[in-house]
Amino acid sequence: MEETSITAREKGLHKALTQRQITMIGIGGAIGTGLFMGSGIAIGYAGPAVLISYAIAALIAVIMVFSLAEMAVAHPTAGSFGTYAEMYLSRGVGFVVRYTYWIIEVVAVGGEAIAVGVYMGFWWPGVPVWLWSIALVYVNCRSVTNFGSFEYWFALIKVVAILGFIVVGVAKVFGLGTATPAIGLHNLTGLPGGFMPHGFGGVWMGVLMAIFSFYGVEIVAVTSGEAKDPSRAIPHALRSMVGRLTLFYILALGLMVAYLPWTEAGAKVVQQSPFVKLFAHAGIAHAAALMNFVVITAALSSMNTNIYLSSRTLFSLARGGYAPRWIGVLTANGTPLVATLISGAGVLAAAAVSFFSPLAYNYLFGIALFGGIFVWIVILATHLRFRRAWRGRTLPVRMPLFPIAQITGIALLSAILVTMGLDTEFWNISWIVGVPWLVAISAVYFFYRKRLAQSVVANNANAANA
Numbered sequence: 001m002e003e004t005s006i007t008a009r010e011k012g013l014h015k016a017l018t019q020r021q022i023t024m025i026g027i028g029g030a031i032g033t034g035l036f037m038g039s040g041i042a043i044g045y046a047g048p049a050v051l052i053s054y055a056i057a058a059l060i061a062v063i064m065v066f067s068l069a070e071m072a073v074a075h076p077t078a079g080s081f082g083t084y085a086e087m088y089l090s091r092g093v094g095f096v097v098r099y100t101y102w103i104i105e106v107v108a109v110g111g112e113a114i115a116v117g118v119y120m121g122f123w124w125p126g127v128p129v130w131l132w133s134i135a136l137v138y139v140n141c142r143s144v145t146n147f148g149s150f151e152y153w154f155a156l157i158k159v160v161a162i163l164g165f166i167v168v169g170v171a172k173v174f175g176l177g178t179a180t181p182a183i184g185l186h187n188l189t190g191l192p193g194g195f196m197p198h199g200f201g202g203v204w205m206g207v208l209m210a211i212f213s214f215y216g217v218e219i220v221a222v223t224s225g226e227a228k229d230p231s232r233a234i235p236h237a238l239r240s241m242v243g244r245l246t247l248f249y250i251l252a253l254g255l256m257v258a259y260l261p262w263t264e265a266g267a268k269v270v271q272q273s274p275f276v277k278l279f280a281h282a283g284i285a286h287a288a289a290l291m292n293f294v295v296i297t298a299a300l301s302s303m304n305t306n307i308y309l310s311s312r313t314l315f316s317l318a319r320g321g322y323a324p325r326w327i328g329v330l331t332a333n334g335t336p337l338v339a340t341l342i343s344g345a346g347v348l349a350a351a352a353v354s355f356f357s358p359l360a361y362n363y364l365f366g367i368a369l370f371g372g373i374f375v376w377i378v379i380l381a382t383h384l385r386f387r388r389a390w391r392g393r394t395l396p397v398r399m400p401l402f403p404i405a406q407i408t409g410i411a412l413l414s415a416i417l418v419t420m421g422l423d424t425e426f427w428n429i430s431w432i433v434g435v436p437w438l439v440a441i442s443a444v445y446f447f448y449r450k451r452l453a454q455s456v457v458a459n460n461a462n463a464a465n466a
Contacts, residue, residue, distance in 0.1 A: 013078055013226050014144055014334030019233040021148035026220040026241040028155025028301045031162070031248070039213070039253060046206030047197040047262040048188045051254055053206030054213070056412070058246045061214040063409035064376050066399045067383035068221045069238045073396045074386075076234075078225035079316030081218065081379045086320065088385040089378070095445045096438065097378045098317050103437075104371040105310035106343060107364045108215075109133070110350025112303045116296060123292075133351060136300065137344035140307045143333040144226045147308055154301035161294040162248050165275060168284065169255030187261050197262070208416060208427060213249065215372055217241065218379070219305055222312050226334075235397045303347075310343040311336055363433045369420065370434020377413050380406045 017025070043050045071084045079086075082101065086094025113133045139150050175182025189195045196203060220237050224230040256275075275291050284290065315336035318328030331337045350364060383399070384406055399405065420427035 012330045012334060013336075015226055015228050016143065016145045016334075017148045017223050017227050017233070019227075019229070019236055021152050022220060022223050022227060022233050023237040023240050024152045024155040024159075025148065025223060025305065026217060026237055027244060028151055028158060028216075028305060031155070031158045031245070031298065031301075039209075039256070042206040042209035042213075043253075043257060043262050045198065045209065046202045047191075047193060047195070048257045049196040049203045050206050050210075050257065050262075051250060052196075052203050054210045054249050054253060056203075056207045057210035057214055058242075058249065060211060060376070060409050060412050061217055062242050062246075063399075063405045064379055065217050065220070065238055065242055066397075067406055067409075068218060068379050069234055070395060070397045070399050071383060071386050072221040072224040072234050073231050074390070076224035076227065076230040077316070078222060078312040079320065080221040080224065080312075081375065081382065082313060082316060083320070084382045084386065085378055088382050088389060092442070092445050092449065093378065094320070095317075095322050096441050097375055098313050098322070099441050100367075100371040100438070101375050102310050102313045102317070102343070103346075104368040104375070105306045105313065106346035107350050107368045109303050109306040109310070109347040110353070111365065111368075112299045112306070113347060113351040116299045116303065120296060133303070133344065133347050136304050136307055137340060137347070139304060140311060140340045140344075141335060141337055143335060147304070151301060151304055151308075154297055154304060157297045158294065158301065159244075159248075161275075161291075161297075162252055165279075166248075166251055166255060168279065169252070169259055173255055173258045183259055185258055187258055191261055191263065204419065205423075208419060208423075211416060212369075212372070214245070216302065216305060217245070218375075219309055222309055225312070231396050307340065307343055307347065310346070311340040314339040314343055363429065366429035366431075366433035367437045369427070369430035370417070371437070373413050373417050373420075373430075374434070374438065377410055380409045380413075 039050070042053055046053045068081060072080060075084060075087070077083050079098065082094050082098030084094075085097050140147055170176060172180070173183045173185070191197070198205075220234060220241065224234050227233045275294075279291060314323060315328050317323040318325060318339065327338050327342065328336065329338055353364060384403055387402060417430075421431040422428070
């Protein structure tokens with residue numbers, strides 16, 4: 001497939017995002033409630049060895065992100081990995097991976113909307129949950145510059161909160177500038193079970209939770225279609241983002257399990273953020289209210305980012321001929337308004353399912369769990385074919401350790417999927433609904449492939465002649 005037609009069919013988006021905004025959008029997309037709340041579950045699985053869990057998850061994320069960056073600089077499009085899968089694997093894979101990504105983003109935003117409603121109830125219990133979703137859909141219906149500015153400040157609040165946490169943690173653990181004696185590193189190895197109380201099995205289960213803390217880093221590739229200078233902004237944003245995220249996660253969690261006994265910081269069901277526990281132990285006034293604000297910001301930021309991702313994915317499907325053409329219409333300010341509104345309606349539907357039937361939402365969440373891993377595997381598989389197609393040509397960005405890194409990433413992600421399927425307590429929900437979803441969406445493509453192929457050819461021809 002000609003890359004010029006692929007690029008041309010998604011034209012019209014305004015290239016307005018700056019390098020600084022893209023960097024913070026990427027950081028904000030990855031730092032969410034998975035770190036502030038979900039880290040407690042990972043600690044419960046692995047104990048102090050949660051540091052290894054997050055290091056393994058970070059390695060997978062680095063491999064995926066740098067592979068994706070290489071393709072994003074070569075093909076800066078809003079369809080991103082879905083478009084690349086269509087170009088280098090097959091139209092069917094491009095169809096399946098984009099619809100899968102759209103549904104998992106909608107489900108993710110629906111979940112965050114419920115979380116925001118719960119957190120907002122801390123101060124405004126009478127405000128309806130759906131109001132926060134409507135507000136963020138409105139933000140995304142305006143120009144991409146507005147979205148970039150909004151997300152920049154959301155992300156900055158989270159970064160400042162983590163830095164503050166690190167400063168307090170260092171002071172308490174090493175006794176710097178405090179009247180109280182240093183905690184030291186005893187909690188890392190001196191508790192029953194030592195550093196790895198549940199063995200490597202616990203560490204590996206911690207990876208399952210940790211990998212979802214890195215979800216959202218792929219947004220940097222999606223922004224390439226609206227970046228001012230993607231050849232410079234995308235590589236810089238990715239290098240900066242991955243380094244900072246790894247530092248923030250590993251350092252923050254290391255200080256957490258050093259300061260608090262892991263038996264206190266970890267839990268199978270999170271009732272309170274371990275970040276709140278540390279601030280409260282440290283004597284920080286209004287710790288619960290402070291972290292409630294940060295967690296709300298994290299959830300709103302995640303919602304904002306996921307609405308952006310889902311709208312651009314749906315826009316790409318429409319422009320590619322895989323959804324009604326009118327969904328791909330842009331406003332005068334370059335916003336895919338219809339795609340954003342449809343994604344917003346999907347968010348409200350997902351939130352409503354969660355509100356009326358938590359069990360039904362668990363099934364939707366299962367698609368998100370399975371779909372997220374599936375998308376990352378497809379990205380790495382696409383990159384293997386991309387490199388083969390670009391052999392002998394100069395690449396603006398080059399992923400090191402090819403193809404060992406990609407094969408390692410696929411193997412680790414596949415192992416995570418298998419582990420999720422074998423777990424009978426929670427994670428197997430991903431297979432129970434994830435596999436039927438992939439079968440169903442693949443069947444849709446199979447039955448309509450001739451009509452879709454004609455639509456794709458027509459859209460590419462129109463784009464080339466425009």
